[in-house]
Amino acid sequence: MSGKIISFINFKGGVGKTTLSVNVAACLAKEYHKKVLLIDLDPQSNSSIWLLGPERWTKLNTRGSKKKTTLAMFMGNVKDDAFIAPFDTAPDADNYLPDLHLLPATFHMVRLEAAILQFANKRRLDGNYREGDEYFFLSDDVKVLKDFDFTLIDCPPNLYFGTCNAVCYSDYLLIPCIPDSLSTSGLRLMIYELANTISPLVEQDRLKKTPSVLGVAITRFKGTNEHQTGMNIIENMISDFRTESNPLVDNKTIVFRDQQIREYTDHSEAVKDSLPLCFYAPKTSAYRDIKAFTDAMLSTIKERS
Numbered sequence: 001m002s003g004k005i006i007s008f009i010n011f012k013g014g015v016g017k018t019t020l021s022v023n024v025a026a027c028l029a030k031e032y033h034k035k036v037l038l039i040d041l042d043p044q045s046n047s048s049i050w051l052l053g054p055e056r057w058t059k060l061n062t063r064g065s066k067k068k069t070t071l072a073m074f075m076g077n078v079k080d081d082a083f084i085a086p087f088d089t090a091p092d093a094d095n096y097l098p099d100l101h102l103l104p105a106t107f108h109m110v111r112l113e114a115a116i117l118q119f120a121n122k123r124r125l126d127g128n129y130r131e132g133d134e135y136f137f138l139s140d141d142v143k144v145l146k147d148f149d150f151t152l153i154d155c156p157p158n159l160y161f162g163t164c165n166a167v168c169y170s171d172y173l174l175i176p177c178i179p180d181s182l183s184t185s186g187l188r189l190m191i192y193e194l195a196n197t198i199s200p201l202v203e204q205d206r207l208k209k210t211p212s213v214l215g216v217a218i219t220r221f222k223g224t225n226e227h228q229t230g231m232n233i234i235e236n237m238i239s240d241f242r243t244e245s246n247p248l249v250d251n252k253t254i255v256f257r258d259q260q261i262r263e264y265t266d267h268s269e270a271v272k273d274s275l276p277l278c279f280y281a282p283k284t285s286a287y288r289d290i291k292a293f294t295d296a297m298l299s300t301i302k303e304r305s
Helices: 017-031 046-052 054-059 063-068 070-074 107-126 143-147 161-169 181-203 225-243 265-272 285-304
Strands: 004-008 036-040 100-103 150-154 172-177 212-221 254-262
Touching: 004 017, 004 161, 017 036, 017 046, 017 100, 017 150, 017 172, 017 212, 017 285, 036 046, 036 070, 046 054, 046 100, 070 107, 107 161, 161 181, 172 181, 181 225, 212 225, 212 285, 225 254, 254 285, 265 285
Parallel strands: 004 150, 004 172, 036 100, 036 150, 172 212, 212 254
Antiparallel strands: none
């Protein structure tokens, strides 16, 4: 199961994507002793600010520090020393977690889309352009990522080039979704749009591996009738995609309905202390949800491997 790359993706904001990716990354490192890299792909940098704290993150937003952010990964010059271990403290410290690493984002990421378009237009002028070149800035060039058991990518809430690059580089896609009417409606559209991006690349044999939707994570769950109904809608939706031969959804794609991530204040309080739940509230129901989900995720990956 080593060396898996998983993108946490939903183009709707507020669904708990960052909460899930940060806490699952920390849980994998702490409970399962995996070497984990969390890549923050969002210019808003929520994962980075959470794990580093505002002051430490701000220092990365200087001209000389951009080489140690996600932006460098797209420019092809990311180095091992760019990966920060936020909790590589004294071994006897309560928050010692040397196996958790972060490649932080920067607000300079807002320029990424323009840079990718500029690159593609230059290739058009040179006559070297191939359809879909915009989606292969990561490809196999990021060899340093192979040192990790798991690389989790916290994607921004969009389907722009940066996000699609992550999708093309991933083994699996994990979709956090609130089981309410707005989120479930957006889920169908997102999977369609992702398939429209991936399908031509599959037909052209440009992908060395075709990513698949590992599953839909039920987030911010409240146990209401609306949310119970929403989970049924999501399961029916995934079933529909299977019958439509969607390139991203297969018979092993699941809805993690028995491992809901419920709504707790511990999630927001942990952010204020710049700690994942495994340190901030390890004995709470909030963290038990994370552990149960992480265990189910690992079991699902094992079954697919």
